[in-house]
Each structure stands twice: as C-alpha cells, then as structure tokens.
Amino acid sequence: GEDVEQSLFLSVREGDSSVINCTYTDSSSTYLYWYKQEPGAGLQLLTYIFSNMDMKQDQRLTVLLNKKDKHLSLRIADTQTGDSAIYFCAEDAGNTGKLIFGQGTTLQVKP
C-alpha cells in the first residue's frame, strides 16, 4: 500500500537553512503537500507541488520533487524560532483527495 516516510527530528540554529526530507511510494499521486503543526493545534497547509513540477518556491520555502526517486524535500531559508513545529509530508493517494501522511519531522530551532 501507500507509504510516506520522514526523518523524525531536525535541529538547526536560527538563521540557518532547514531541509526536511520525505519519500513516498504512490507514483500516481498528483499532488504532494507540506503541512505544519504547532503545539496543540491542527495542521496548516504550507505549500504543495504538482507532480509534473520539480521545484516550487514560495517566499522562504522551496519544495524540490524528484519523481524518479519519489523524494520530496522542503527547504526553509533563514529559519526562525517561530518555524519550530512538526512538519508533515503528505501525498494524495491515487489522486482521490484522501491524504497519506508521513510520521512528521520535529524541527527545533535554537536561538
């Protein structure tokens, strides 16, 4: 079945770039997503990428997609303490609108 894998933890210093990686298995996914979850809150969509693109940039966020290797990454430039959260990668399972989530990567930003 479909599966999405992420590393569990990343620690960076304020001002550095953060790169969060994700691998997925469903090659039919049309869209891939990055969600952010702050403590005690629901998930907030950060950005998404269409499967025929290999890069998308949105202010401090850059998404890279390697469809051949089924690898997705999220780069956050000039990481701030407010970026500390859990980041979830998700794929649209079989292009149905149903999302398959990874386990989440906890990003810790040290001052």
Place this chain on the structure above:
Amino acid sequence: NAGVTQTPKFRILKIGQSMTLQCTQDMNHNYMYWYRQDPGMGLKLIYYSVGAGITDKGEVPNGYNVSRSTTEDFPLRLELAAPSQTSVYFCASSTQGADQPQHFGDGTRLSIL
C-alpha cells in the same frame, strides 16, 4: 468565519462508554474528513465524506461510525470505547479537487481509561 470547529477539546472516557465527537464547518465545503493522530505518528484517515448523505471508510474505520446529514456537520461516533482509541482526533474539510487544501480543526484529545 470560524473555519472548522471541533468539540469537545478534551475528554476522558471509561472502557465501553460511547461518545460523539462533533465537527462543524462554515465554509460550505463538500468534503469532510476524520483523522486520528497517535503519538509520534502521522495522521490516519478514519472516515471521509464527499457530500451530505455520502460517507466512506478510510484507512482505520473499525470501532467508529459517521453520518453526514448536512453539509456543515460531520460527527464521529465511538460506540464501545477501547484503550486503543486513545488518540488526538482531527476533523478537516475542503472543496473538491486535489489541489484544494484541507482545513483542519484544533483537535479533540481523547483518553480511554
């Protein structure tokens, strides 16, 4: 607009009790979803609905039931609570289309003791 509202925020149940988790949205979204999030894990889809009167099973539906009598409301029912159902439950809604983001509620923390 309130977005997606879930009640209650916290609840403790005894094994075998039943309860309904409420979810309502005011964005006129057709699609609604229920997820559970276990510690250190991603979200797992329990049930979803593509419109009033239509529901379907997700990845982990056992032990739960849903109904969708209106566009706004999508309650999740636990009939016989079990410790394995201790989790954080999230409701989400979206408009049709894979490029439309799902809007999430703040979650319901449920403990079964």
